[in-house]
Amino acid sequence: MDITEYIKLVFTDYTLRTITLGTAILGAVTGMLGSFAVLRKQSLLGDAISHAALPGIAIAFLITGAKDTNTLLIGALVSGLIGTFWIRGIITKTHLKSDTALGLILSLFFGFGMLLLTFIQKQPNANQAGLDKYLFGQAATLVESDVWLMAIVTGVCLLVLLLFWKEFKILLFDADYTKTLGFNTRFIDVLITSFIVLAIVLGLQTVGVVLMSAMLLAPAAAARQWTNSLSTMVFLAAIFGAFSGVFGTAISASQNNLSTGPVIVLVAAVFVVFSFIFSPSRGLLFKQIRFIKNRRDLELHKTLAFMYHIAETHENISHPHAIKLLNNFQGFTKKTLQKLVEKNYATIDGSMWSLTDLGFETAANLYTKQSTEDE
Amino acid sequence: MNSAQIEIQLIASLVAIACAIPGTFLVLRKMAMISDAISHSILPGIVIGFFITQDLNSPLLILLAAFTGIITVVLVEYIQKTGLVKEDTAIGLVFPALFSIGVILIAKNANDVHLDVDAVLLGELAFAPFDRLFIGGTDVGPKSLWIIGSILITTIGLLLAFFKELKLSTFDKGLAASLGFSPAIIHYGLMSVASVTTVGAFDAVGAILVVALMIAPAATAYLLTTDLKKMLGLAIGFGVLSAISGYWFAHWLDASIAGSITTMLGFIFLIVFLFAPSKGIIAVMYREKQQRTEVSLLTFLLHLKNHTEERERHVNHLQEHINWQKVRAKTVLDLALKNNMIVFNKNIVSLTEKGDTFTSKAIDYIITNEDAQIEDMKEDFFLFRG
Numbered sequence: 001m002d003i004t005e006y007i008k009l010v011f012t013d014y015t016l017r018t019i020t021l022g023t024a025i026l027g028a029v030t031g032m033l034g035s036f037a038v039l040r041k042q043s044l045l046g047d048a049i050s051h052a053a054l055p056g057i058a059i060a061f062l063i064t065g066a067k068d069t070n071t072l073l074i075g076a077l078v079s080g081l082i083g084t085f086w087i088r089g090i091i092t093k094t095h096l097k098s099d100t101a102l103g104l105i106l107s108l109f110f111g112f113g114m115l116l117l118t119f120i121q122k123q124p125n126a127n128q129a130g131l132d133k134y135l136f137g138q139a140a141t142l143v144e145s146d147v148w149l150m151a152i153v154t155g156v157c158l159l160v161l162l163l164f165w166k167e168f169k170i171l172l173f174d175a176d177y178t179k180t181l182g183f184n185t186r187f188i189d190v191l192i193t194s195f196i197v198l199a200i201v202l203g204l205q206t207v208g209v210v211l212m213s214a215m216l217l218a219p220a221a222a223a224r225q226w227t228n229s230l231s232t233m234v235f236l237a238a239i240f241g242a243f244s245g246v247f248g249t250a251i252s253a254s255q256n257n258l259s260t261g262p263v264i265v266l267v268a269a270v271f272v273v274f275s276f277i278f279s280p281s282r283g284l285l286f287k288q289i290r291f292i293k294n295r296r297d298l299e300l301h302k303t304l305a306f307m308y309h310i311a312e313t314h315e316n317i318s319h320p321h322a323i324k325l326l327n328n329f330q331g332f333t334k335k336t337l338q339k340l341v342e343k344n345y346a347t348i349d350g351s352m353w354s355l356t357d358l359g360f361e362t363a364a365n366l367y368t369k370q371s372t373e374d375e
Numbered sequence: 376m377n378s379a380q381i382e383i384q385l386i387a388s389l390v391a392i393a394c395a396i397p398g399t400f401l402v403l404r405k406m407a408m409i410s411d412a413i414s415h416s417i418l419p420g421i422v423i424g425f426f427i428t429q430d431l432n433s434p435l436l437i438l439l440a441a442f443t444g445i446i447t448v449v450l451v452e453y454i455q456k457t458g459l460v461k462e463d464t465a466i467g468l469v470f471p472a473l474f475s476i477g478v479i480l481i482a483k484n485a486n487d488v489h490l491d492v493d494a495v496l497l498g499e500l501a502f503a504p505f506d507r508l509f510i511g512g513t514d515v516g517p518k519s520l521w522i523i524g525s526i527l528i529t530t531i532g533l534l535l536a537f538f539k540e541l542k543l544s545t546f547d548k549g550l551a552a553s554l555g556f557s558p559a560i561i562h563y564g565l566m567s568v569a570s571v572t573t574v575g576a577f578d579a580v581g582a583i584l585v586v587a588l589m590i591a592p593a594a595t596a597y598l599l600t601t602d603l604k605k606m607l608g609l610a611i612g613f614g615v616l617s618a619i620s621g622y623w624f625a626h627w628l629d630a631s632i633a634g635s636i637t638t639m640l641g642f643i644f645l646i647v648f649l650f651a652p653s654k655g656i657i658a659v660m661y662r663e664k665q666q667r668t669e670v671s672l673l674t675f676l677l678h679l680k681n682h683t684e685e686r687e688r689h690v691n692h693l694q695e696h697i698n699w700q701k702v703r704a705k706t707v708l709d710l711a712l713k714n715n716m717i718v719f720n721k722n723i724v725s726l727t728e729k730g731d732t733f734t735s736k737a738i739d740y741i742i743t744n745e746d747a748q749i750e751d752m753k754e755d756f757f758l759f760r761g
Contacts, residue, residue: 100402216467269468
């Protein structure tokens, strides 16, 4: 199936359209809120919350006995919130550290959820099959009403984000200052955390409990590499998230036996790796290039300084010396010598070099004042 | 109790002990989430190992999967070292990616692989006694019992051999390094033990329960003691207790044993979290309340000391001046009276000699601000605490 055909299919095929739209919206909202989680150093909170949501789903099913997506998600939301606030209680009231609290709640809630799920499976209720789709997610089960729910929640998220933008931003970067300004930090904190929980719960049906944390983190971590501005980062993260959703769905739809959740996560991971390597200001590639450049620069200066010390001993500074003289000195390469000539610091005549007036002057001032021009 | 039941409980208990030992150190080294990452990212290792060996219990598979665990740790540390993202984000990025690879590998080869993601994550302890090991035709017990038993013996051996080094490097990395114990070797050694334990146990109890068994008993024990040996002992105790009680709970409910053991762990943690003598929530809240009252008392006494004129020390004036609510004021006054710090004389409050000395010393404390002093002082002066 080629690409144009696939795109045509996305617009005509109901299932494919619903899934593509659903994963795109999901990616956008998780990317948006994930930016806050990453910047608040709460990356793993998402992992803990998504696992902690499982018993909520099971309990909601046990109470209602029906498999209505919305009630199950409300159960997940409640249990996710309980998990989150318990984690906070452990961190603030005891000497256990945050990693212990997260791992504890994550595994305990998940285990309890599994106990309930296996308990439900033994119940004589025909409805019970398919609850385990929340473990790994099944994008194929998305229907139009689910997408509407996602769209509405995303809209509310966006609204709240715009409304409280200033408060979120200031809390993110300087919590103490926010408090002194008289903002209710507790309220803002609870608000943003609740929305993160909400976004995670929304994704459970599509991506599942286990992989949901990656949906939250990966777009945000990728976006972080390209910018230092919060608004750009949130916007970029939403774009990355949406594209992970669309591409992931496309790849899994074009192959047999590929579940959507893991593919979306891998696409998001590719975005992260690409950003890590190729981001212009923080990326590893350009960092390495800058590093090599700086080293060359330093070597050039060292050569120039060495030449200066030789030329100094002569009355005529332009007196030619053999290039061989430079050989016992580490900083010298053919390229740096060439560069010195290009900059008109030195001239080369056969196997002899001599400093120009300009070169001599630059070398003399090399260590006394900072050179303003780079390179 | 039939022999299968005894075997299940034995396996569960051995897993609990094998997990509690590395778990204690992970919790103390603030690396608890690493165990979660390892437990997920061993999946591709298990799948690839399964392609090669076609046997879930082969030692090669365990080593291969444990190796993926180490790779996870190395990757996380590499990403963290680049400084592009924080450590927790690095963990959160690496393990879902590896886990996804594992899931896709299983899905793509669903026809050849009799391996289920659910089984890896959740395990099925109830089936463990059916997979038996035969040596020369004689039945010597369930395979997983042998696997986890040998892992446990190795872990205990390593623990006894390197206890001193582990203890030192956990609590004072700098000193350990300066004494010549390579932190890297101890770190990766611990990581290897954690990986091998996770892989060895996943077949029986599932990857998630391994995380619970590593973190929960250690965290619970940490709330009760600050002595490393006692903590290890308590963690093992809690692990075994929940393994056995969890088994019977699951038996009664007819549900997943792994889930039930985790639930028991959670229950024990909740009890300790609430009622631990000095670090439990109730003790902490009680202490906070006590300290609040005592600080109020101190403020009150300082006020009395500062004002010699009777007008300032009149009960009515004090009421408006300090502006405490009635209940609170009563608590503080009662405490002061009980401790013989103040006397009433026609509605005029004045300090006793003892109250005066206490207040002077308290001022000293506030100026020098030595934390330890005030508690000693309270011990000396108070007959009753707040």
